Amino acid sequence: MMKVAILGGTGNIGVGLSLRLAVANYSVVVGSRSEDKARKKVEEYNSILNKLGCENRIGFADNSTAxxxxxxxxxxxxxxxxxxxxxxLREELEGKIVVSPVVPMKKEGNTFVYDPPEEGSAAEKIASILDCSKVVSAFQTVPAKKFSNMNSKFDWDVPVCGDDEKAKKTVMDLVNSIDGLRALNAGPLKSSRLVESITPLLINLAIKNGIYDLSIKFV
Ligand SMILES: NC(=O)c1ccc[n+]([C@@H]2O[C@H](COP(=O)([O-])OP(=O)(O)OC[C@H]3O[C@@H](n4cnc5c(N)ncnc54)[C@H](OP(=O)(O)O)[C@@H]3O)[C@@H](O)[C@H]2O)c1
Structure with a gap:
């Protein structure tokens, strides 16, 4: 069973990632700056898993240990x-696969705009910091609220970008293990800028048209 650490697993997107990867039989560890916060969150997650009849249990640790x-x-x-x-966490993550769902954006007036770092995308900046890890990007276009509700049904595509083909395949398998998600190979890590920039568009569409929890599907 592969072990997956979800740093910030106590937050919005962390809920769905933790629960759904546990259901998919990954061994999940929620990482946090505060073990106490993580313990409380993980108690909630494990009680949801229990109600779903899933025998797997989620663990927790500080970000470094996770x-x-x-x-x-x-x-x-x-x-x-x-x-x-x-x-x-450069040392802890050396040689490991690191997944970036990170979207750099800011609000200008009533509109969200993509606001990438000078490296071109958040994923590329993370790769420049973690130059001894295998950085892959995924999940940027998955809306947290719907994803966190275990009664939700969805059919979304998840573009996956990365320079290390083996690591990218491992992350695509992880994405595909979640019911309702289809991983698509979106090319090298530098293509992350294309994917990250879709998220502010989705949020603007949601706000301006009153249709929430938008994601993407290529047809
Ligand atoms: N929300 C979405 O719908 C969504 C969708 C796709 C991708 N994303 C991306 O996923 C990432 C997380 O988004 P989110 O909405 O889940 O975030 P969030 O709920 O606001 O925060 C997630 C976690 O980050 C940790 N955190 C907060 N401040 C921190 C700090 N100063 N240093 C280190 N850790 C800190 C906290 O965990 P602890 O307090 O336990 O350490 C928090 O629970 C973002 O990069 C976002 O762009 C979000």
């Missing part, structure tokens, strides 16, 4: 803090 003991680490942390968190 990164050290897992094969794959998902950086489910707001972009303003994701880079400093990556900096602080």
């Amino acid at each position: 990164s050290k003991i897992c094969d794959i680490t998902i950086l489910a942390i707001p972009y303003k803090h994701a880079f400093s968190t990556a900096e602080s």
Whole structure:
């Protein structure tokens, strides 16, 4: 069973990732800056798994320990803090697969705009920091609210970008293990800028048209 650390697994996108990967038989560890916060969240997650009749249980640890003991680490942390968190975990994440769902964006008036770092995308900046890890990007276009509700049904595509083909395949398998998600190979890590920039579009469409939980499907 592959071990997946979800750093910031206590937050919005972390809920669905933790629950759905546990249901898919990954061994999930929620990482947090606060073990106490993680313990409380994981109690909630495990009670949901129990109600679903799923026997798997989610663990928790501080971000450093979670990164050290897992094969794959998902950086489910707001972009303003994701880079400093990556900096602080360079050693723990050496040689490991690191998944970036991170979307750098800001609000201009009533509109969200893509606001990438000078490296071109959040994923490329994370790869420049974690130059001894295998960085793959995925999940940027998955809306947290619907994803976190285990009664939700959806049929969404998840573009996956990465330069290490083996690591990308491992992450595509992880995405495909979640019911309702289809992983698509979207090319090298530098294509992450194309994927990340879809998210502010989805949010603007949602707000301006009153249709929420938008994601993407290629047909
Ligand atoms: N929300 C969405 O619908 C969605 C969809 C796709 C992708 N994403 C991306 O996923 C990432 C997480 O988004 P989110 O909405 O889940 O974020 P969030 O709920 O606001 O925060 C997630 C977690 O990040 C940790 N965190 C907060 N401030 C931090 C800091 N200063 N340093 C280190 N960790 C900190 C917290 O965990 P602890 O307090 O436990 O450490 C928090 O629970 C973002 O990069 C976002 O762009 C979000």
